[in-house]
Amino acid sequence: MTDTVSGTSGTSGTSGAPGASDPSDAPGAVRPPADPGAGGFTEALAEATAVASLAPSSHNCQPWALARLTGERARAAARLFAGTGNRTGPAGDGTETLALAMDRTRTIGALAAHDVEMRVSCGAYWQLLLSALAAQGWHPEGIEYPATDGEGRRLAGDRWPKSWSLLGVARVRRTGDGDGSFRRLRETAAARRTNRGPYRASGIGTDVLAELTGPSAGAAADAPVAVTHLRGETERRAFGDFVARHGGRDFSHDAAWRETFAYLRPNASAAALRGDGFTLEQLFGPMSAARHHLLRTALAPRTMRVLRFAGYPGLLASQLAAIVRRTPAVTVMHFLADEPSGADMVRAGARLADYWLRATHAGLALHPVSVVVQHDDVRAALAERFGLRGRVFFVARLGHPTAQFPATPRHREAAAHLRL
Ligand SMILES: Cc1cc2nc3c(=O)[nH]c(=O)nc-3n(C[C@H](O)[C@H](O)[C@H](O)COP(=O)(O)O)c2cc1C
Numbered sequence: 030m031t032d033t034v035s036g037t038s039g040t041s042g043t044s045g046a047p048g049a050s051d052p053s054d055a056p057g058a059v060r061p062p063a064d065p066g067a068g069g070f071t072e073a074l075a076e077a078t079a080v081a082s083l084a085p086s087s088h089n090c091q092p093w094a095l096a097r098l099t100g101e102r103a104r105a106a107a108r109l110f111a112g113t114g115n116r117t118g119p120a121g122d123g124t125e126t127l128a129l130a131m132d133r134t135r136t137i138g139a140l141a142a143h144d145v146e147m148r149v150s151c152g153a154y155w156q157l158l159l160s161a162l163a164a165q166g167w168h169p170e171g172i173e174y175p176a177t178d179g180e181g182r183r184l185a186g187d188r189w190p191k192s193w194s195l196l197g198v199a200r201v202r203r204t205g206d207g208d209g210s211f212r213r214l215r216e217t218a219a220a221r222r223t224n225r226g227p228y229r230a231s232g233i234g235t236d237v238l239a240e241l242t243g244p245s246a247g248a249a250a251d252a253p254v255a256v257t258h259l260r261g262e263t264e265r266r267a268f269g270d271f272v273a274r275h276g277g278r279d280f281s282h283d284a285a286w287r288e289t290f291a292y293l294r295p296n297a298s299a300a301a302l303r304g305d306g307f308t309l310e311q312l313f314g315p316m317s318a319a320r321h322h323l324l325r326t327a328l329a330p331r332t333m334r335v336l337r338f339a340g341y342p343g344l345l346a347s348q349l350a351a352i353v354r355r356t357p358a359v360t361v362m363h364f365l366a367d368e369p370s371g372a373d374m375v376r377a378g379a380r381l382a383d384y385w386l387r388a389t390h391a392g393l394a395l396h397p398v399s400v401v402v403q404h405d406d407v408r409a410a411l412a413e414r415f416g417l418r419g420r421v422f423f424v425a426r427l428g429h430p431t432a433q434f435p436a437t438p439r440h441r442e443a444a445a446h447l448r449l
Pocket residue numbers: 083084085086087088089146149150153221222223224225306307396397398399400423436437
């Protein structure tokens with residue numbers, strides 16, 4: 030059984046989960062607003078960046094950055110909007126201009142496919158940001174994506190940080206007070222986790238899956254993305270076999286594994302201090318000190334280099350495959366194009382964020398299995414085996430979790446922005 034849903038357009042926004050966990054527990058979450066939407070843009074933006082900083086990112090590296098453009102910079106940005114039907118002037122007309130960037134001091138890049146993951150992660154942040162602003166009454170009037178990364182300096186001159194690549198610009202306008210959805214959005218964003226534990230074997234209803242892939246708003250509207258759910262017994266078994274066969278690739282790729290291991294923090298306080306990466310407990314759930322020590326030693330690149338010859342990556346892949354086979358559904362997201370543009374990638378990340386929040390709202394969890402999309406030959410084999418058209422960029426287990434996982438940290442700048 031395979032369902033594929035292509036890029037959709039529409040008006041429904043990012044969902045939020047009522048009654049989700051206390052947002053003040055979440056990294057990056059800040060004090061609740063007295064009355065979201067009632068203050069000015071500065072207050073609304075502070076609330077929105079706190080929500081957006083909870084976005085998922087590969088290795089929890091949080092590669093995004095944000096600038097609020099004012100004065101001449103906003104006027105320069107307005108020229109990007111010429112011809113889009115949004116011809117009103119930038120200054121004093123009630124609009125605000127935001128620029129999304131990728132901060133190259135925070136990106137990972139051992140594999141070529143990581144560039145896609147970085148843009149997708151930034152897109153997830155972008156969607157949460159714009160949804161949180163819209164929920165407070167600041168709606169996007171236009172969103173533009175530059176053709177190349179190098180346009181930040183053209184837009185903002187020397188004050189544009191050298192390590193930033195401009196990914197997108199949005200103009201937002203206050204169209205009224207919030208619609209009351211902000212609190213729910215913030216709670217859902219705080220409740221969302223990558224959950225790598227076992228999921229209940231029971232299937233997921235087609236109505237629920239349809240809800241996950243329904244029309245999106247904000248940066249995710251009309252995203253050039255299709256979503257396929259693998260949920261038949263045969264397909265899931267076949268996907269498990271695929272993971273068993275190829276899932277060891279990460280562990281056997283020296284540079285990729287060294288980079289991953291560099292994000293593994295020794296304990297929760299080290300992770301909190303750094304504000305990025307994850308601990309073994311965040312990856313595998315609670316464990317004894319002895320198991321922690323053993324696992325950390327076994328996963329260290331130096332050990333991996335030795336154990337590689339004893340078939341260790343294959344063993345880890347078969348463990349991942351076993352958990353994959355017991356999962357009721359596998360979510361596959363693919364671009365409509367074989368060679369997506371940078372803008373497609375950001376918009377795809379926005380769609381992913383929308384999907385993940387809806388899943389959280391429905392009580393479902395996701396566990397990405399990116400190893401099957403990170404190597405060209407493996408990705409091509411995946412597409413052929415499961416009849417997927419367009420470049421696959423995200424594959425994850427989907428199901429009802431049976432255990433809770435601790436939140437990963439966020440670095441302080443994750444919720445910050447630069448005023449230019
Ligand atoms: C594009 C993308 C790819 C990811 N790939 C993997 C993966 O292959 N394996 C995994 O365990 N987690 C993966 N993750 C999850 C991140 O590690 C996770 O989002 C990050 O550690 C923050 O934790 P959180 O999602 O619980 O907030 C991926 C996330 C994104 C956005």
